[in-house]
Amino acid sequence: xxxxxxxxxxxxxxxxxxxxxxxxxxxxxxxxxxxxxxxxxxxxxxxxxxxxxxxxxxxxxxxxxxxxxxxxxxxxxxxxxxxxxxxxxxxxxxxxxxxxxxxxxxxxxxxxxxxxxxxxxxxxxxxxxxxxxxxxxxxxxxxxxxxxxxxxxxxxxxxxxxxxxxxxxxxxxxxxxxxxxxxxxxxxxxxxxxxxxxxxxxxxxxxxxxxxxxxxxxxxxxxxxxxxxxxxxxxxxxxxxxxxxxxxxxxxxxxxxxx
Amino acid sequence: xxxxxxxxxxxxxxxxxxxxxxxxxxxxxxxxxxxxxxxxxxxxxxxxxxxxxxxxxxxxxxxxxxxxxxxxxxxxxxxxxxxxxxxxxxxxxxxxxxxxxxxxxxxxxxxxxxxxxxxxxxxxxxxxxxxxxxxxxxxxxxxxxxxxxxxxxxxxxx
Numbered sequence: 001x002x003x004x005x006x007x008x009x010x011x012x013x014x015x016x017x018x019x020x021x022x023x024x025x026x027x028x029x030x031x032x033x034x035x036x037x038x039x040x041x042x043x044x045x046x047x048x049x050x051x052x053x054x055x056x057x058x059x060x061x062x063x064x065x066x067x068x069x070x071x072x073x074x075x076x077x078x079x080x081x082x083x084x085x086x087x088x089x090x091x092x093x094x095x096x097x098x099x100x101x102x103x104x105x106x107x108x109x110x111x112x113x114x115x116x117x118x119x120x121x122x123x124x125x126x127x128x129x130x131x132x133x134x135x136x137x138x139x140x141x142x143x144x145x146x147x148x149x150x151x152x153x154x155x156x157x158x159x160x161x162x163x164x165x166x167x168x169x170x171x172x173x174x175x176x177x178x179x180x181x182x183x184x185x186x187x188x189x190x191x192x193x194x195x196x197x198x199x200x201x202x203x204x205x206x207x208x209x210x211x212x213x214x215x216x217x218x219x220x221x222x223x224x225x226x227x228x229x230x231x232x233x234x235x236x237x238x239x240x241x242x243x244x245x246x247x248x249x250x251x252x253x254x255x256x257x258x259x
Numbered sequence: 260x261x262x263x264x265x266x267x268x269x270x271x272x273x274x275x276x277x278x279x280x281x282x283x284x285x286x287x288x289x290x291x292x293x294x295x296x297x298x299x300x301x302x303x304x305x306x307x308x309x310x311x312x313x314x315x316x317x318x319x320x321x322x323x324x325x326x327x328x329x330x331x332x333x334x335x336x337x338x339x340x341x342x343x344x345x346x347x348x349x350x351x352x353x354x355x356x357x358x359x360x361x362x363x364x365x366x367x368x369x370x371x372x373x374x375x376x377x378x379x380x381x382x383x384x385x386x387x388x389x390x391x392x393x394x395x396x397x398x399x400x401x402x403x404x405x406x407x408x409x410x411x412x413x414x415x416x417x
Contacts (some may be wrong), residue, residue: 006369008369011368012323012324014324015321015322015323015324020369024391033366033368034364036367036368038364038367041360041363041364041367065308072321073316073321073322078316078321118373134387156353156354226356228356229356229357229360229363230359230360230363258363
């Protein structure tokens with residue numbers, strides 16, 4: 001069985017305007033569109049909890065089918081933008097469940113080599129009847145708003161990344177429930193060896209109508225060895241605390257290659 | 260000492276100094292020329308001059324089209340060559356392996372297509388010559404007048 005992750009038709013108008021239609025990685029934050037599914041490209045074994053895929057317990061709309069307008073290289077500050085209108089949560093890759101659309105806007109600037117700073121916002125109306133992340137059908141429409149900001153500095157020998165997201169799911173009956181999620185990552189290159197560490201947390205508010213309120217705090221420390229630009233070995237120690245399962249310690253390794 | 264002898268010694272000594280300085284100048288000139296790069300382009304598309312920061316934007320795929328709408332096609336020497344390694348350091352401010360990963364990342368994100376990499380300068384020049392909109396970087400010492408030069412910050416070699 002084959003799962004389609006991305007299929008895009010792109011038309012280039014100018015540096016400041018590209019038009020794409022298809023299934024994209026939603027332009028929220030930095031990590032989701034910088035690394036997609038590229039384990040050989042991303043600095044750690046797994047994605048931050050903030051951007052975990054659905055099957056790994058993720059809570060954000062990682063993929064969206066729709067129209068994407070984007071541009072880059074605007075002014076000397078190298079400003080870029082992405083604006084997406086999509087089918088929204090509840091739709092599938094081939095069918096739309098309602099007339100409500102999702103809207104995503106990201107703005108970023110890369111004023112100097114290696115530095116990228118940006119912010120994004122997402123708005124969607126999730127229809128009644130759509131299953132929430134606890135696998136329960138919603139009894140009323142949920143308005144979902146997400147706001148995020150990031151700062152990334154990737155220039156050898158430094159790897160510094162930080163993202164923060166605030167989410168608000170609201171219905172007429174429960175009001176507004178807040179979610180806060182963030183991560184910070186730091187790494188330093190010594191030739192082909194890169195030791196790194198990441199701390200992240202996700203905090204849901206009890207009674208959230210859509211998210212599964214399983215709060216998580218995770219600390220990881222790892223070592224990455226790059227044999228080449230397309231083959232890399234990663235070894236990590238992780239300390240994970242969840243509100244549902246308590247604390248666990250893990251040691252994980254990954255060998256990723258690209259071709 | 261005869262005046263003519265003094266005159267001879269004077270001119271001989273200073274002439275030797277001048278020749279020595281000139282030889283040193285030529286030596287370092289040749290040595291530095293070998294490490295310099297030149298941007299060459301197809302007659303269609305690229306302007307005749309640009310700033311270094313603009314060159315970086317073009318080779319970093321931040322620009323996809325020339326002013327006349329011609330698609331920009333980038334030609335680079337492989338980073339296993341001296342010129343390729345110099346290009347990675349000067350233009351991209353990257354190590355050679357880092358440059359490959361940079362391009363893989365851009366292509367993976369759907370931002371652009373890969374540039375053309377060459378192991379031989381003549382092959383790169385032939386490609387640029389026959390490809391509308393192409394721009395490449397070659398060692399200044401290997402360059403001739405067969406291709407359009409682009410002045411970078413008003414310099415032919417940099």
